[in-house]
Amino acid sequence: MQNNGWDEFEIGAMLRSFDGEVKDIATTLQEDRNYSSSNSFTASVADWRIEKPVFNKDFCIDCQFCWIYCPDISIISRDKKMIGIDMDHCKGCGICVEVCPTNPKSLLMFPEQADEEAELAGWPEKDKEEK
Amino acid sequence: MSEIKKIKNLKEFSTSADRFEGANLLCPGCAHSIIVREVLNATNDDLVLSASTGCLEVCTAVYPYTSWDASWIHIGFENGSTAVAGAEAMYKALGNKGRLKQPDRNPKFVSFAGDGASYDIGFQWISGCFERGHNMMHVVLDNEVYANTGGQRSSSTPIGSSATTSPAGRVSYGEKKNKKDMMAIMAAHGSPYVAQVSPNKWKNMVKAIQHGMAVEGPVFINAVSACTTEWKFAPEDTMALQDLATDSLVFPLYEIIDGTELNITYRPKNVVPVEEYLAAQGRFKHLFKDEYKYLIKEWQERVDAKWDYLQRREEAKV
Ligand code: SF4
Numbered sequence: 001m002q003n004n005g006w007d008e009f010e011i012g013a014m015l016r017s018f019d020g021e022v023k024d025i026a027t028t029l030q031e032d033r034n035y036s037s038s039n040s041f042t043a044s045v046a047d048w049r050i051e052k053p054v055f056n057k058d059f060c061i062d063c064q065f066c067w068i069y070c071p072d073i074s075i076i077s078r079d080k081k082m083i084g085i086d087m088d089h090c091k092g093c094g095i096c097v098e099v100c101p102t103n104p105k106s107l108l109m110f111p112e113q114a115d116e117e118a119e120l121a122g123w124p125e126k127d128k129e130e131k
Numbered sequence: 132m133s134e135i136k137k138i139k140n141l142k143e144f145s146t147s148a149d150r151f152e153g154a155n156l157l158c159p160g161c162a163h164s165i166i167v168r169e170v171l172n173a174t175n176d177d178l179v180l181s182a183s184t185g186c187l188e189v190c191t192a193v194y195p196y197t198s199w200d201a202s203w204i205h206i207g208f209e210n211g212s213t214a215v216a217g218a219e220a221m222y223k224a225l226g227n228k229g230r231l232k233q234p235d236r237n238p239k240f241v242s243f244a245g246d247g248a249s250y251d252i253g254f255q256w257i258s259g260c261f262e263r264g265h266n267m268m269h270v271v272l273d274n275e276v277y278a279n280t281g282g283q284r285s286s287s288t289p290i291g292s293s294a295t296t297s298p299a300g301r302v303s304y305g306e307k308k309n310k311k312d313m314m315a316i317m318a319a320h321g322s323p324y325v326a327q328v329s330p331n332k333w334k335n336m337v338k339a340i341q342h343g344m345a346v347e348g349p350v351f352i353n354a355v356s357a358c359t360t361e362w363k364f365a366p367e368d369t370m371a372l373q374d375l376a377t378d379s380l381v382f383p384l385y386e387i388i389d390g391t392e393l394n395i396t397y398r399p400k401n402v403v404p405v406e407e408y409l410a411a412q413g414r415f416k417h418l419f420k421d422e423y424k425y426l427i428k429e430w431q432e433r434v435d436a437k438w439d440y441l442q443r444r445e446e447a448k449v
Pocket residue numbers: 052053069070071072073074075085089090091092093094095096097160
């Protein structure tokens with residue numbers, strides 16, 4: 001989208017979230033939506049991250065704590081299963097890791113440049129201290 | 132009346148299709164969006180929304196982007212509630228004239244505002260909406276400070292909190308006035324439903340939102356919103372802070388029905404000392420100096436007294 005100067009805006013502005021007609025957005029999942037270019041869904045905040053969450057599905061019990069407490073709609077859950085992280089919209093806050101109840105955790109934070117495969121291969125063992 | 136969305140457990144809730152989008156510019160770890168998601172996901176009905184000036188508004192409507200997948204309007208700092216009330220009045224009028232294109236849709240009218248835009252700047256507008264009896268919900272994202280403009284105190288800022296206009300230092304312990312009791316004020320309007328909620332207790336919160344959406348008339352929701360930037364804690368600790376807020380009873384969760392019937396909706400199994408809640412936040416750091424420690428004791432006494440009062444009111448059903 002073209003960037004305008006501060007004095008070139010209209011006094012009121014209307015943005016459309018979607019292109020074309022929308023039937024029932026509350027029951028249409030993100031992948032089936034026709035987002036317009038003015039929907040922030042089409043933008044990315046990936047460069048905000050210093051650390052990133054990595055998901056290890058081997059330990060996940062699909063409790064959905066990460067889904068409900070992620071502020072950035074970045075935990076992708078489908079059919080009651082946690083299936084991954086939306087890395088375009090994750091800001092790396094680390095909340096999902098904090099709320100994940102499994103032992104070892106199914107989500108851990110790593111430096112943004114870390115190699116996901118390597119981190120998954122070296123995933124920590126069950127922590128005996130923790131209950 | 133439309134059907135209430137069935138949400139038995141978190142797994143079922145997680146099948147919701149969010150109508151709030153990422154790449155908004157809220158801080159990492161901001162509780163505002165967690166609250167907004169729980170409110171919007173509590174229903175499948177159409178939504179007519181507004182946001183008054185505040186973090187939520189400036190961060191979710193940065194031209195040329197919107198983060199909202201529903202009708203949403205922003206006008207000024209004070210009038211988000213009134214904008215939604217106007218839409219609701221129009222909807223009713225068109226309905227009465229039989230001119231609604233989809234009379235079966237049953238949209239919900241919700242205005243979001245921070246404590247600054249609710250307790251202070253938008254206060255008389257909200258009061259007007261409630262007095263006129265619009266069928267709407269006003270949700271306060273209560274982070275107890277003007278976070279969007281650099282952390283000035285609002286009438287929701289609690290005693291002892293250091294804010295940029297009530298800083299703690301050599302001569303002051305920060306904010307000197309106690310938080311305004313908006314719950315009582317809104318209940319006194321005769322609102323059919325007033326509730327204090329917190330997103331960590333998601334089930335409690337979704338139940339309150341669904342109740343609020345089902346009743347006829349103006350509903351007030353005060354949602355505790357832990358602010359990583361102004362409360363000064365690490366972003367990953369947002370939910371821990373929310374837990375401390377509810378479990379120390381600094382933010383007791385309760386509802387008031389028809390202005391009188393008060394019910395406590397959450398009783399922590401283990402009540403946490405207020406000191407722990409204060410210690411987790413930089414804005415209260417100075418209270419742990421010897422000369423200000425008496426304030427922590429006073430905090431605990433205030434919280435205990437309030438809890439006692441709420442329990443007595445619940446019991447007396449007045
Ligand atoms: S790090 Fe934060 S933004 Fe990213 S997925 Fe986890 S909770 Fe969501």
